Amino acid sequence: MAEFRCETERLILRDWREDDWEPFWQATNTPAVMEWLGGICDDAKRQAVQERIASYQRDYGHTFWVVERKEDGVILGFCGLKRCNQQGGPLGEMEVGWRLREDAWGQGYAKEAAAASLELAFERFGAERVIALTVQPNMGSWGLMKRLGMERREDLDFANSEFGDDTIIVYAIERAKWLARDG
Numbered sequence: 001m002a003e004f005r006c007e008t009e010r011l012i013l014r015d016w017r018e019d020d021w022e023p024f025w026q027a028t029n030t031p032a033v034m035e036w037l038g039g040i041c042d043d044a045k046r047q048a049v050q051e052r053i054a055s056y057q058r059d060y061g062h063t064f065w066v067v068e069r070k071e072d073g074v075i076l077g078f079c080g081l082k083r084c085n086q087q088g089g090p091l092g093e094m095e096v097g098w099r100l101r102e103d104a105w106g107q108g109y110a111k112e113a114a115a116a117s118l119e120l121a122f123e124r125f126g127a128e129r130v131i132a133l134t135v136q137p138n139m140g141s142w143g144l145m146k147r148l149g150m151e152r153r154e155d156l157d158f159a160n161s162e163f164g165d166d167t168i169i170v171y172a173i174e175r176a177k178w179l180a181r182d183g
Contacts, residue, residue, distance in 0.1 A: 013065040027101035036138040056082040076104040079113035088158035094127040135166035145171035
Protein backbone atom coordinates (compact mmCIF):
# COMPACT_ATOMS: atom_id res chain seq x y z
CA MET A 1 0.00 0.00 0.00
CA ALA A 2 1.38 3.41 -0.95
CA GLU A 3 2.12 5.81 1.86
CA PHE A 4 -0.62 8.37 2.47
CA ARG A 5 0.29 12.03 2.16
CA CYS A 6 -1.93 15.09 1.71
CA GLU A 7 -0.53 18.61 1.60
CA THR A 8 -2.37 21.83 2.38
CA GLU A 9 -0.98 25.35 2.31
CA ARG A 10 0.84 24.97 5.64
CA LEU A 11 0.45 21.33 6.63
CA ILE A 12 1.21 17.75 5.69
CA LEU A 13 -1.23 15.03 6.72
CA ARG A 14 0.56 11.70 6.44
CA ASP A 15 0.90 8.16 7.71
CA TRP A 16 2.45 7.56 11.10
CA ARG A 17 6.10 6.59 11.54
CA GLU A 18 7.34 4.91 14.69
CA ASP A 19 9.40 7.96 15.67
CA ASP A 20 6.29 10.23 15.50
CA TRP A 21 4.72 8.83 18.65
CA GLU A 22 7.10 10.24 21.26
CA PRO A 23 6.83 13.88 20.10
CA PHE A 24 3.08 13.46 19.55
CA TRP A 25 2.47 12.25 23.10
CA GLN A 26 4.89 14.75 24.62
CA ALA A 27 3.01 17.65 23.00
CA THR A 28 -0.58 16.41 23.27
CA ASN A 29 -0.81 14.30 26.43
CA THR A 30 -1.29 17.40 28.57
CA PRO A 31 -4.10 18.49 30.89
CA ALA A 32 -5.29 21.21 28.48
CA VAL A 33 -5.32 19.04 25.35
CA MET A 34 -6.82 16.02 27.09
CA GLU A 35 -9.41 17.95 29.13
CA TRP A 36 -12.38 16.71 27.05
CA LEU A 37 -10.78 13.43 25.92
CA GLY A 38 -10.84 11.42 29.12
CA GLY A 39 -7.75 12.93 30.76
CA ILE A 40 -4.04 12.19 30.59
CA CYS A 41 -3.23 8.82 29.02
CA ASP A 42 -1.07 6.33 30.89
CA ASP A 43 1.18 3.88 29.01
CA ALA A 44 -1.63 1.38 28.45
CA LYS A 45 -4.00 4.03 27.06
CA ARG A 46 -1.31 5.46 24.81
CA GLN A 47 -0.60 1.99 23.40
CA ALA A 48 -4.33 1.37 22.88
CA VAL A 49 -4.69 4.67 20.98
CA GLN A 50 -1.74 3.82 18.76
CA GLU A 51 -3.21 0.40 18.00
CA ARG A 52 -6.65 1.88 17.21
CA ILE A 53 -5.13 4.46 14.84
CA ALA A 54 -3.23 1.69 13.03
CA SER A 55 -6.38 -0.46 12.85
CA TYR A 56 -8.41 2.35 11.23
CA GLN A 57 -5.81 2.62 8.47
CA ARG A 58 -5.63 -1.14 8.03
CA ASP A 59 -9.39 -1.71 8.07
CA TYR A 60 -10.68 1.35 6.18
CA GLY A 61 -7.78 2.94 4.31
CA HIS A 62 -7.98 6.12 6.38
CA THR A 63 -7.16 7.13 9.92
CA PHE A 64 -6.31 10.07 12.14
CA TRP A 65 -3.10 11.01 10.30
CA VAL A 66 -0.08 12.87 11.64
CA VAL A 67 -0.37 16.63 11.16
CA GLU A 68 3.07 18.03 10.43
CA ARG A 69 3.80 21.73 9.92
CA LYS A 70 5.59 22.21 6.57
CA GLU A 71 7.61 25.18 7.76
CA ASP A 72 9.64 23.27 10.36
CA GLY A 73 8.50 19.63 10.38
CA VAL A 74 6.99 19.92 13.88
CA ILE A 75 4.25 17.42 14.67
CA LEU A 76 1.21 19.45 15.66
CA GLY A 77 -1.04 16.49 16.43
CA PHE A 78 -3.42 14.41 14.36
CA CYS A 79 -6.42 14.92 12.13
CA GLY A 80 -8.28 12.66 9.80
CA LEU A 81 -11.02 10.13 9.33
CA LYS A 82 -12.25 7.01 11.04
CA ARG A 83 -15.49 5.09 11.40
CA CYS A 84 -17.46 5.96 14.52
CA ASN A 85 -16.87 3.19 17.04
CA GLN A 86 -18.11 4.78 20.27
CA GLN A 87 -20.73 2.65 21.99
CA GLY A 88 -24.16 4.24 21.77
CA GLY A 89 -23.12 6.44 18.85
CA PRO A 90 -23.85 6.30 15.14
CA LEU A 91 -21.61 3.27 14.60
CA GLY A 92 -19.90 2.98 11.24
CA GLU A 93 -20.50 6.60 10.19
CA MET A 94 -17.50 8.39 8.65
CA GLU A 95 -16.09 10.64 11.37
CA VAL A 96 -13.64 13.51 11.16
CA GLY A 97 -11.54 14.21 14.24
CA TRP A 98 -8.53 16.17 15.39
CA ARG A 99 -6.21 16.66 18.34
CA LEU A 100 -3.61 19.41 18.22
CA ARG A 101 -0.99 20.55 20.68
CA GLU A 102 -1.94 23.60 22.72
CA ASP A 103 0.63 25.94 21.15
CA ALA A 104 -0.99 25.24 17.74
CA TRP A 105 -4.46 26.36 18.85
CA GLY A 106 -5.98 29.53 17.43
CA GLN A 107 -3.84 29.58 14.28
CA GLY A 108 -6.23 27.92 11.85
CA TYR A 109 -4.31 24.64 11.69
CA ALA A 110 -7.21 22.50 12.92
CA LYS A 111 -9.58 24.03 10.38
CA GLU A 112 -7.05 23.60 7.56
CA ALA A 113 -6.42 19.95 8.45
CA ALA A 114 -10.11 19.16 9.05
CA ALA A 115 -11.19 20.78 5.76
CA ALA A 116 -8.58 18.68 3.92
CA SER A 117 -9.90 15.59 5.72
CA LEU A 118 -13.50 16.41 4.75
CA GLU A 119 -12.43 16.88 1.15
CA LEU A 120 -10.79 13.45 1.25
CA ALA A 121 -13.87 11.91 2.89
CA PHE A 122 -16.15 13.07 0.09
CA GLU A 123 -13.81 12.98 -2.92
CA ARG A 124 -11.56 9.99 -2.23
CA PHE A 125 -13.45 7.80 0.23
CA GLY A 126 -16.98 8.31 -1.12
CA ALA A 127 -18.66 9.43 2.11
CA GLU A 128 -22.27 10.61 1.86
CA ARG A 129 -22.12 12.24 5.29
CA VAL A 130 -19.37 12.95 7.79
CA ILE A 131 -19.93 13.40 11.51
CA ALA A 132 -17.81 14.92 14.27
CA LEU A 133 -18.10 14.25 18.00
CA THR A 134 -17.40 16.29 21.10
CA VAL A 135 -18.93 17.21 24.44
CA GLN A 136 -21.04 20.33 25.02
CA PRO A 137 -18.46 22.14 27.20
CA ASN A 138 -15.79 21.82 24.46
CA MET A 139 -16.78 25.04 22.69
CA GLY A 140 -13.53 25.18 20.70
CA SER A 141 -14.26 21.84 19.09
CA TRP A 142 -17.90 22.39 18.22
CA GLY A 143 -17.10 25.95 17.18
CA LEU A 144 -14.74 24.53 14.56
CA MET A 145 -17.39 22.05 13.47
CA LYS A 146 -19.73 24.99 12.79
CA ARG A 147 -17.01 26.91 10.91
CA LEU A 148 -16.55 23.84 8.71
CA GLY A 149 -20.23 24.05 7.75
CA MET A 150 -21.30 21.16 9.96
CA GLU A 151 -24.71 21.27 11.61
CA ARG A 152 -25.74 20.12 15.07
CA ARG A 153 -27.52 16.75 15.03
CA GLU A 154 -29.15 16.36 18.44
CA ASP A 155 -30.95 13.25 17.14
CA LEU A 156 -27.54 11.51 17.00
CA ASP A 157 -26.28 12.55 20.48
CA PHE A 158 -25.42 9.70 22.85
CA ALA A 159 -24.09 8.85 26.28
CA ASN A 160 -20.61 7.34 26.53
CA SER A 161 -18.46 7.34 29.65
CA GLU A 162 -15.19 7.02 27.70
CA PHE A 163 -14.84 10.83 27.62
CA GLY A 164 -16.25 11.70 31.04
CA ASP A 165 -19.82 12.21 32.21
CA ASP A 166 -20.95 14.58 29.46
CA THR A 167 -23.25 13.52 26.65
CA ILE A 168 -21.44 13.20 23.33
CA ILE A 169 -22.84 15.74 20.90
CA VAL A 170 -22.78 15.20 17.16
CA TYR A 171 -22.34 17.55 14.23
CA ALA A 172 -22.63 16.42 10.61
CA ILE A 173 -22.24 17.62 7.06
CA GLU A 174 -23.78 16.02 4.01
CA ARG A 175 -21.84 15.48 0.80
CA ALA A 176 -24.05 17.85 -1.22
CA LYS A 177 -23.58 20.68 1.27
CA TRP A 178 -19.79 20.23 1.31
CA LEU A 179 -19.58 20.17 -2.48
CA ALA A 180 -21.84 23.25 -2.81
CA ARG A 181 -19.93 25.41 -0.32
CA ASP A 182 -18.15 28.63 -1.23
CA GLY A 183 -14.39 28.20 -0.88
